Amino acid sequence: MLLTAYLLALLAVLLAWPVPVALSRARWTSRSPFTAMVLWQSIALAGGLSMIGAMLVYGLEPLGDNLIHAVRRAAEIILGNRSSAELPFWHFFALCAAALLGTHLVFTLGLTYARITTQRRRHRELLEVLSSPSGAMERTLVISHPAPVAYCLPGGSRSVTVLSDGLMEVLTPDELAAVVDHERAHLTQRHHLLLWAFEAWRQALPWLPTSRLSRQAVSSLVEMLADDVARRTTPDGVLVRAIALVALGRSEGASEGGAAAVTTTVADARSESGMPDEGEASLASRVGRLLSPRPPLGGAARTAVLAASALLLAVPTVLLLVPGLTS
């Protein structure tokens, strides 16, 4: 039991710091964003599992020589209302910490979900009266605003893509189609679920390098995945032009047709962020991979990364359960 606890703790430390730091610096991720995404998910899940698992196993160690046995004994103690004197202080402490951390993670996930859906609902209510359906495109709303803006609002069957007048003015039909394909890809690939989970992970443990790095990596990877969908039907050059035009429209406010209100809106939105700009790395690497495309990872390398992801998840699970099942 103690050895298991130490191994899990070692894994938790590795996954909390050196592994995510190395992966966030790796350059192959932009070549195969999907594979990289799988690896990030596995790092987050295995990291959380081994963190809680290490404390749980250490805490239960005096009660039995494997987890299943020890949990049964612990249940007897609690149900039988017996004194917890058999459990030395530090073990008891570790158990409480494991329970707290587990609850904290689940609660943050739920709170983040509630906050996100409330914000989406309010946004949708305003959208309903301020925008009009685009005649040509399904599930696409057009809002009258001079700045080039495109985004999608997820919400199951009510998901919509929102485009501004300003966007449709500056983009050619080809470029517009690329933007719409990009936004639709976010919806069909359910990127909002990934962003939700990793955002909750970051809010739950903001001081942990892995939660911040993985959040950043995931938001950059989903953009690349969506770009890749748009590239199936659009030449890279057209997509790059669309990105550049929209980005410049954003950074200059609405340069020509811009009413004062619009410029302040964009300026406000930009100055609002007190934190370092996380979008930066993402936009630069996004355009970089379109301008000088590199071939995706080879089949062997991709298989290796996917296998490593599976292994990462398997190790803590096996460490936790197998000793109990085999004895």
Next chain:
Amino acid sequence: MASLGELERSVMDQLWSTSEASTANELRDRLAQSEGQDHEAKDLAVTTVLTVLSRLEKKGLVERERGTRPHRYRAVSTREDHTARLMHEALGTAPDREAVLARFIGSVSEAEAATLRRLLSRG
């Protein structure tokens, strides 16, 4: 029958087009006029307009003048203000923004803008 969403939009358009508060009856008449060619709008019931108005009130888009009978309704703020607020929400850089809605372009730094400008002028 037009959908509630469409009705909400037309009612707001009517309220935004005048600075004075209107009753549900007046709104119904103006809606019927403005969409004269659309025969559906003509047989719009006042109760439907009232339903739409109360929905809009709940959403904080419309306010009712107390004390007068029949109630008079007005838009809480201008269309431009609402649009500005909506865009502020869409473009905002709050850390959880990306989880709420997926933007084509997030934030753009000065250095990136310069690079992109060069790119555009070249191509």
